Amino acid sequence: MTESKRKKQIQLSHGGGGKEMNKLIKELFFKAFDNPILTNEEDAARLVLKGPTAFTTDSFTVAPLFFAGGDIGKLAIAGTVNDLAMMAARPEYLSCSFIIEEGFELDKLKTIVNSMASEMKKSGAKIVCGDTKVVPKGCADGIFINTSGIGEILQDGISIKNIQAGDAIIVSRDIGRHGAAILMAREGLTLESDLTSDCATLWPIVDALISAQIPLHAMRDATRGGISAVLNEWAVGSNVEISINEVDLPVADEVKGLCELYGFEPLDLANEGTFVIALPQEYANKAVEIIKLHQGAHSGSESADSGFIGEQAAIIGTVGTERAGKVILKTPWGSSRYLDLPQGELLPRIC
């Protein structure tokens, strides 16, 4: 291997605490995440917090690291920022830890870090502390990222226990895109499609809903486990029946087609920029309008890389009390069934 080739890869020394690590942190991370709290280089970030605060953490491992509509970096910021947003908390400060496999290409790391920096601008959050570990080849799958975040809660009472009979259930856009895009990007699934992940920062939409004084009862981004998992957690958490009309669920044609081929359900597939809201029925139309307006405003410049398609927010169901703890899916032809939690790892059907 030539010297120049070696220089382009992460070495164990990049995590060793010495000169190489210092260089990596200053020239890459500080440059991308630049802010005075971080570049102060203290042992811990000094923060000023006010009022009720939300705090969350998440680790990101994804294969492939780069997919249509995003990459692990965008995911690591959007994911944590969205967890805060779902508590109506304005994302303020994030931590960021990298576990990098020896030999990882430096250019790829740069792309990931720049993607993180660009995604943070959408919420205004800052990375104020971090950590870098390099592990020997074979001990990690390329790169793992952990982000934690804190933010000020702007509207209280949002909880999985606060869903009430008579509430409407809203989904912010078409479902299942991230799971489908990742499946399509995986080796071996050689399907041609323009499908992109929905990976996106949700804070601006949530901010708009809060500013419009919409009384939100519950919000959740439907990540792993998809819409099915969120609705089931809500039905149990608030001891209510949630009834969904299948015909009202927005699903992209490509996602439907992939599900047909492999025997998956769009409702079970992961999302990374789609959220579900429970709120009083009388505010449902206004909330949908705000989401559509917001997504519409962003659909121009971002459509190519984020898969944003405006005008898809929809009221998909209602909350009742009859079969408390259950989610009911109503078909367009008058039959109905329970919508259960997805089970086990997603494996394609055999025939």
Place this chain on the structure above:
Amino acid sequence: MLELKQLYQGFRDPETIANLAKQIAQQAAKVDGDIRIMEVCGGHTHTIMKYGLNQLLPGNIDFIHGPGCPVCIMPKERIDHAIAMANQDNVILVTLGDMIRVPGSKGTLAQCRANGRDIRPIYDPLDTIKIATENPDKTVVFFAIGFETSTPMTAVLIEQAEKLAISNLYFHINHVLVPPAIDAVMADPNVKVNAFIGPAHVSVIQGSEIYRPAVDNYGTPVVVSGFEPVDVMESILRITTQKAQNIAKLDNQYSRSVTPEGNLAAKAVIDKYLCIRPEFRWRGLGPIPNSALMLREEFSHRDAELHFASILPTEEIEDHKACQCGDILRGLCKPKDCKVFGRGCTPESPMGSCMVSSEGACNAYYRYNGINDEL
């Protein structure tokens, strides 16, 4: 170029489904007694339960869920074979989807993988070529499963392995056949079935004519059916109409892809590499003669059952006594009749393989039918 949405568009139209339900009710009213339809394939079971089609039908139409799920009918000793091979050093075991969740007598392939063994569920059997080429120092075993539908993929994989002279790839063949399973069901003196929905994907390969003996021998209508809600409802209407007219014939609802003779090219490649196995033991149905395939003798150098003969267990393993998968697969009882259904046996912790596969009758009932029981 075919667009993905063409796969389902038009086959879930509420008005069409409502209209078919109405016609089925009209025809069923003319029939004395019950119409007990066996949907041989788990894919149809899944469609009926997932879309709640059974809720739209009159009381004298009953569904009996047949043995046509490749996961459900796999006897435990074959899973034990897979685990025994995967437990060998330097072996990569490759198989399709759900198979890794099916319990053998010593756990599942998923548990075996968690213990550090190299087990890879794949989407496309041809990926096995890449795995074998990239791991020349390992022995790669393709644990081949499925009915007539998935057999051509295995045959093409063998062909590629031969053509590319890939020496580290072996095959454990568990491909089974639908017509002998129908015979086994009908041979039971307690049989309740008096009509069949035939799996269309089997007939895409083997042609619709493979079901003619069932019509001739048992006097039952057989309608080869697609898997969309409109397909299944239309097939039920065709069966019900035959019953109303007191006739039994072979009918092909899925004429958009099925011909009487099937896909001759696919049949030729299967025939080149695989031949009829004298006997295969089916879970719940026991040994059925000529009901499965095996490698032809000239390709025995790729036969994992010979290569690993010294470590493969030979004992036949029965299911847990409380598990009634066997009766369910023969159509003698329904999933909810089983004492362990939803209690000791759930999708998270299945005792029987009918609870494992998304196409298994118990799994479909567990996931989708709860609400139906309350109606």
